[in-house]
Amino acid sequence: MPRGDKSKYTEKQQRKAEHIEESYEEKGVPEDEAEARAWATVNKQSGGGERKGGSGRQKSQTEKRADRKDSAHRAAKAREGDSPNRGSARNNSGSSSLTELSKDELMEKARERNITGRSKMRRDELIKALS
Structure with missing residues (x-):
């Protein structure tokens, strides 16, 4: 329980x-x-x-x-059997747009650019940070 x-x-x-x-x-x-x-x-x-007195984040x-x-x-x-982190085979050249990359690929790009907080970011947050 x-x-x-x-x-x-x-x-x-x-x-x-x-x-x-x-x-x-x-x-x-x-x-x-x-x-x-x-x-x-x-x-x-x-x-x-429900909390009273403002404790905790609302x-x-x-x-x-x-x-x-x-x-x-x-x-x-x-x-549907579609994982949000699973991508299809992609061209790994620098010309592909960020939205076509998997989360792992975005994470690697963020690591290369030394973006702080990247490990806790979702895919859409990584795209925004890399843009």
């Missing part, structure tokens, strides 16, 4: 976690794993339980929406 007191979560967050957990269990995921995944999803989407509605959209896109690609 996931650690932590769930009393800080709103009723809506708790219902969402229950729904997600049931969905995972229907797919054959063990009960404790389903619960852990459900709470992880709720935490990512809402920034955790996500804006825009950030939450972007996280949900990003998560949905990655899940859809995974279902």
Whole structure:
């Protein structure tokens, strides 16, 4: 069972976690794993339980929406068998555009340019930093 007191979560967050957990269990995921995944999803989407007094970082509605959209896109690609980090065979000459490169190739370019924070960047962030 996931650690932590769930009393800080709103009723809506708790219902969402229950729904997600049931969905995972229907797919054959063990009960404790389903619960852990459900709470992880709720935490990512809402920034955790409701906090008073300004403790913790609050996500804006825009950030939450972007996280949900990003998560949905990655899940859809995974279902299609397309990994976001897997690229097709490419010409490795310097003439290819950044959007055609894999994350590993972008990481190598960022390493060559000594871009700080590159190890924690997503693919789109690497493209922006290299542009």
